[in-house]
Amino acid sequence: MAGQIRLVMIGDELLDGRSYESNSHWLIERLSIEGFIVAGTEIVSDEIDDIVAALRRAADGESLVIVGGGLGPTVDDRSREALGVLLGEALVEDSAAVEEIRGRFESLGRTMPETNLRQALRPPRAEMLANPIGTAPGVWQTDEEGAIALMPGVPAEMRRMFDEQLLPRLAGLDLERRPAQIRLRATRGGESALAERVEATLIAAGLASISRSYCVQRDGLDVILRARDATPSAGDELARAANGVEAALAPRVYARADGDLSALLLRRLADGGQTLVVAESCTAGLLGGRIVETPGSSRVFLGGIIAYGDELKRTLLGVSASTLDEQGAVSEATAREMAEGARVRLGADHALAITGIAGPAGGTAAKPVGSVWVAHAASITTRARGRILPGDRQQNRVWAVAMALDLLREGLGDGRLDL
C-alpha cells in the first residue's frame, strides 16, 4: 500500500530558541506542490534515544522519512548512528565519501581533521547523497517497505540536495499522491463573502463534491480546488469548477498557481515600458521594499517618498495645507494628493500612495486604528480606496501594501495578470 512522508528535524538549537527551524516548512511546501502528502513532522533533541524513537515512529507504515540535521562532524551529530541503531547494523566507512571530504579540505589548503571521518559513515546497504556545497554528505537507505533520507540541517545545503538528489529518487518509491489541484488567487477584502460566493457557485453547478479550501495570503485569498481522484472525469470536473469559480470571483482573481501579485504587476508595467513610484506614510517604505523583492525591478521602479510626518507630505509631495488641516493626513484627499504629487514630482507613469493609522495608538472615533486610504495616480485619472483594517500594527501595514497593489491592478484593467 502506498505510504506518505514524515519529517524529523534534529537539533537542541531548534528547541531552545537559538535557531528557527525552517526546513520543515520549506519541505512541506515543496512536497505539496509536487503532489506528495506529508503525514506529520517532529522536532527532536540531539539525544540518540530521542532520534531513534522518532525514526521508529516516523518509519512505521510510511514510505519515506526525511531527516534533517545531525550530520555534522562532532559527537553531537548522531543521525547516522541513530539510523544504524534503528536498522540493527554497524556503520561502515564509505571510501568514496572519505576521498570526497578529504579533497574538499585540500582544495581549501587545509588538512581534514580526523573527526570529519564520521561524516563518511553509513549503514552497509545505504548509499551516500552528494552535498555539492558542504562537507556533510547525505545518506539514502531503502528496503522493500520504503526509504529513509538523512539530509544536512543547513538550509542552503538541504534545499540544493533535495532538488538534485532526493526529488529524482521519489519517483521510485510507492508514495501516495494528492489528486490534481488548482489554486486561484484573489485580491484582499471581504474574504468571507468571497468564500460564500465560491460555495454558492459550486452548488449551483452541481459540483459541491469538489474539495476546496481557503488560505489567507499576504495579498488576499487563495481558493484551492482539488479533484476527487486521479480519473479523467474527475479532472474534467476540476477544470469546470475552476472556470466557474474564476468567473464568479472575477475581477478579483489575479492569477492561478503561485504568481506573486507585485511581480506580475511589474511584468505588466515593464511590457508597456511604464514606470512606477510610491508615496508612503504609515507603511514607511514597506511598499517600496515589497516591489524591489523582484529582481530586475529597476526597469520599472524609480523610487519614492516616505512622508511619515505631515510636514514632509507638504514639502516633498505637495499635499496642500488646507487638505491636511480640514480632512487630516488619513483621508481620501490626502491619499490622492500624495499619489499625484509623487507621480508628477518624481516623473513616473504611475504612482501609488498609502496613508493610514496602523495602531496601536492614534485612532479617533471618526478614524479608528486600522483606517487606511490608498490611491493610484496615472496620467489621466487618480483613484482612491479606503478601508478599516482589523489587524495589529504590523498586519495592517502588510494589508495596506496589498490594498495599494490591488488598486494598481484595477487601474491596469483588472483581471488575471498571469496570462
Place this chain on the structure above:
Amino acid sequence: MAGQIRLVMIGDELLDGRSYESNSHWLIERLSIEGFIVAGTEIVSDEIDDIVAALRRAADGESLVIVGGGLGPTVDDRSREALGVLLGEALVEDSAAVEEIRGRFESLGRTMPETNLRQALRPPRAEMLANPIGTAPGVWQTDEEGAIALMPGVPAEMRRMFDEQLLPRLAGLDLERRPAQIRLRATRGGESALAERVEATLIAAGLASISRSYCVQRDGLDVILRARDATPSAGDELARAANGVEAALAPRVYARADGDLSALLLRRLADGGQTLVVAESCTAGLLGGRIVETPGSSRVFLGGIIAYGDELKRTLLGVSASTLDEQGAVSEATAREMAEGARVRLGADHALAITGIAGPAGGTAAKPVGSVWVAHAASITTRARGRILPGDRQQNRVWAVAMALDLLREGLGDGRLDL
C-alpha cells in the same frame, strides 16, 4: 521527577502547504526565555487517531503538553474529543462557557449556531481557559503527573492566552528549569572572529566551563551564556563571564536580554529630542519600514527618500552627477551625499543612507553582488562604511538595514543602548 514540555500542533493545513505553522516557534522562544525546557514538538493531521497517538506520546514522562489548534466549531476540530479518548472520559458541557460563547454572538447581534456548542465541551475534571478575543476557549487538564493545555491555533488568540492563562499556571507544575542565562547582543560583521574572542576570553578567565552558544539574528550576533546549575557560585561565575565577554566585545554589544536595536536607537533619539530621516536605494524602504515597527516612532522619524534609480539620487537627494559618473551609485561618496542630502533637504538631525547591489544580477569584478555602502550624516560629521555581504537578495537587504542602524549607534556614542 521534574518533567519537560512537549508541543503538539494540529491541522491538515499545516501539513499541505496552505498555512505556515508559527505557534511552535513562538512558544519555543517564549518558553526558553522563561527558562523552561521544550523536549520536542510535533505537527499532526486533523485525524482523531493521529491526535490521540500524538497526545499519548507527548504526555509520556513529561509534565506539560501544549496543544495548538483543533478547537474550532466544526467537525474537523477534534482536540477536545482526542483528550477525552486519551483520558477515557466522556466530555461534558461547561455551562459557563456556553453562556460566554452565546454572549459573544449576541454582542455582535447574531444568534449562536448550534455547532458552536462543541466549543463548550471539556473532560469532567478539566477547567476552561478564557479566550478574550475569539469564540474558542482553551482547556486545562491536570493530574498528579502533569498537565495538558488545549490552546486555539489562531496565533493572536494563542499568544494572548499563553500570557494571560497558561504562563501563570506553569509555576504550579513540577517543571525542570534551565539554569540562569544571560544574552549579550552584538552588532553585525565578523561573527566568527567575535565568537573566537568570546572563547579566548572565557579560557583566559578560567571560565571555560560556562556553557555558551551563538545565535545569528537580523541585527547581529547573540551570545548566550548559561550557568552550570542553580547554585549561587554558578550564578557568580555567570555574572563574571558576562562582564568579561561584554568587555571583550565592546563596543559591539548594544544590549543585554532582548532589546531591539532599532527601538533602542529611537528611544535614545527621542530622549535627546532629535529627529531622523532615511535615504534608501537597494533597500527601497526596508529601513524606513523597520524603523516604524516601533509604536510611537513618529516622535523621531520624519520620513525619507527612496532613490532606487540614479536620476532620483540626483534630483531628490542632490547627489552630484560627477560622483555618480566617476564613482558609481554604489560608492562611499554616493552614500555620503545621499545621507547629507536627505538630512538637509528633509530637515532632520540625523540621516541614514544605504546604497548597494543586492543581487542576483548587477555585480562587476570591482563591485561584486553584495557590495553595500551605508552612511550616517549628523550636524557636524558624516561617516560611512562599506562591506561585501555574502547573502542572497533578500538577506543582503536585511543585513544592509542592520549595517545602517549600527552606524547610527556608533554615531551616537557606541556601546550599550539599554542602560
